[in-house]
Structures are given as C-alpha cells and as structure tokens.
Amino acid sequence: MGATGNNSGAVQSVDRALRIMKLLSVRGRLGVTEVAGELGVHKSNAHRMLATLAGHGMVEQDPETEKYRLGLGVVGLASAVTADIDVVRDSRAASQGLSRETGETVLLTTLVDGELVILHQASSRSSVFGVDWSGWRMPLHCTPGGKVMLAHLPEFERNTLLAGPLERFTANTIVDPEELRAQLVEVRARGYAYTVEELETGLNGVAAPVRRPGGQTAAAIGVYGPAFRLPADSLNELGETTRRAAGEISQRLGYHG
Structure with missing residues (x-):
C-alpha cells in the first residue's frame, strides 16, 4: 500500500507540473499565489513545484516581479x-x-x-x-x-x-x-x-x-x-x-x- 501511495503522489506531482507549464504557455507569467489558486493547492506546494521546474530550466523567475515564465529548457525540448x-x-x-x-x-x-x-x-x-x-x-x-x-x-x-x-x-x-x-x-x-x-x-x-x-x-x-x-x-x-x-x-x- 505504501508503494502504491507513493506512486500515486508522484503521478499527481507530474500532472501538476505539466499543468503549471501549460498555464504559463497560455498566461505568460504567473506568481506563486496565482499558480496555487489555479491548481487548488497550498502556496507552499506551488512554490516547491515551481522551484523544482526552475531547477531543471523548465521555468524561470523574473527577479523584479517575482513571477514565473517558461524557461529555456522548454526550448531545448522543442x-x-x-x-x-x-x-x-x-x-x-x-x-x-x-x-x-x-x-x-x-x-x-x-x-x-x-x-x-x-x-x-x-x-x-x-x-x-x-x-x-x-x-x-x-x-x-x-x-x-x-x-x-x-x-x-x-x-x-x-x-x-x-x-x-x-x-x-x-x-x-x-x-x-x-x-x-x-x-x-x-x-x-x-x-x-x-x-x-x-x-x-x-x-x-x-x-x-x-x-x-x-x-x-x-x-x-x-x-x-x-x-x-x-x-x-x-x-x-x-x-x-x-x-x-x-x-x-x-x-x-x-x-x-
């Protein structure tokens, strides 16, 4: 049961990460609060997901507005x-x-x-x-x-x-x-x-x-x-x-x- 639960959580995290990238592709730039609201998750969870995506170059944060946008890693995949x-x-x-x-x-x-x-x-x-x-x-x-x-x-x-x-x-x-x-x-x-x-x-x-x-x-x-x-x-x-x-x-x- 523990393994099944972990797998389910991993799949849910992947689903949410993909939803974030799709949101950014449509909306351009979003803050942590906006992402959390769109996904229906706590702000801290949204922040962790965005930080993970940023670590892989899939998103990047604007230092002035602190909002996130798609990163150059997406360009490489494309x-x-x-x-x-x-x-x-x-x-x-x-x-x-x-x-x-x-x-x-x-x-x-x-x-x-x-x-x-x-x-x-x-x-x-x-x-x-x-x-x-x-x-x-x-x-x-x-x-x-x-x-x-x-x-x-x-x-x-x-x-x-x-x-x-x-x-x-x-x-x-x-x-x-x-x-x-x-x-x-x-x-x-x-x-x-x-x-x-x-x-x-x-x-x-x-x-x-x-x-x-x-x-x-x-x-x-x-x-x-x-x-x-x-x-x-x-x-x-x-x-x-x-x-x-x-x-x-x-x-x-x-x-x-």
Whole structure:
C-alpha cells in the first residue's frame, strides 16, 4: 500500500507540473499565489513545484516581479522534437526514390534509449514488409542502421552500449564486442554499414548516416530486403547507392561536408 501511495503522489506531482507549464504557455507569467489558486493547492506546494521546474530550466523567475515564465529548457525540448520532425520531412522524397530504385523497403531509423527506432518507412510494391513498422524498435548491434548509429557515437557512449551482453538472433549475429568494434571502424571508413542475416535469417540490409549541419549523425537511412534479392555480393554496390541518398537528405538538412 505504501508503494502504491507513493506512486500515486508522484503521478499527481507530474500532472501538476505539466499543468503549471501549460498555464504559463497560455498566461505568460504567473506568481506563486496565482499558480496555487489555479491548481487548488497550498502556496507552499506551488512554490516547491515551481522551484523544482526552475531547477531543471523548465521555468524561470523574473527577479523584479517575482513571477514565473517558461524557461529555456522548454526550448531545448522543442528543438529536439522539431529536429526529428525535420529529419523525417526532409527524408521522404529521397526515401521514396531509393525504394523505387531498389525495389525494396527503406527505413529511416535513429537511436533512442539504446535501441534503434524506425522513424519512417517507404515501401515498394515488391517489398516483403506488409505493414508499416514506423515506431518499432530494433537492436543496434545486428542491424545496419544500428551499426551506423554506433559507429558515429562518441567512444564513451559506444562503449556503454556495448558493455552488456549482446543478444544472438541468428548464427551470423556478432556478439563479440571487440569484433563489432573492428567492424564499426570499417563502417566509418566506407560510409555505410551492412548486415547479412544477422537479425533474421534470410534478411539483409544496408544503411548510411544522415547528418545534421554540424556533422552529427541524426539518423540512418537503410535498404532492407530478402537475401535472395539482396545477396551478400551486391551489398557494397547497394551501399554506395544508399550513401548517395543519405547525402541528399543531409544536404536538405543543411550539411555540406
């Protein structure tokens, strides 16, 4: 019962914090007394919530009026969301073109909480993917998009993600971190990654990095299809094709490296 009560209180606090931010987005600036009145809580509770939000940069207090307004932390969150929206928007034409050119499924993926998340999918009529997998998560170490993201992470982040046991999905899955690190060096050198039946038997793929203006890897665009249509000896040529599509998207995002 104690744990349930604590969880309920935490949820209520989150709800009130979000209500404060929504109030400030509409009203502009509010004092502690006004916030307390809007939420129906004691003034001391409102003050504690505002102080916590201020500590995270979500709100800030005007030193002259002592009223609170939304802080720069909100701008940072909004920028992160907008960046992902921009990547998806600016990749659509190139993704559709790559799917038509290859006759296979094209996935735009990115790194979220240690997993590869599918942001957008473009499929040809001959694609083996019968549904839209947008929003689905995949492992990093055995997917071409995941290897692209791993290859371009700062070393300490890459080491953190490779520190735990790597799950084996097929006989071809690379589960030795040192072997995988050596492969990631090659990925950075040639500009694309590929997998041969590492996630699923009979499924091959290639992916290349999509870059932001500063050169950071924002996402990976990849071509995925059955091994009989994408044999291992065709993946280098497909990698160059995919790399060109990734470069086109990167340019649309403002990268000119």
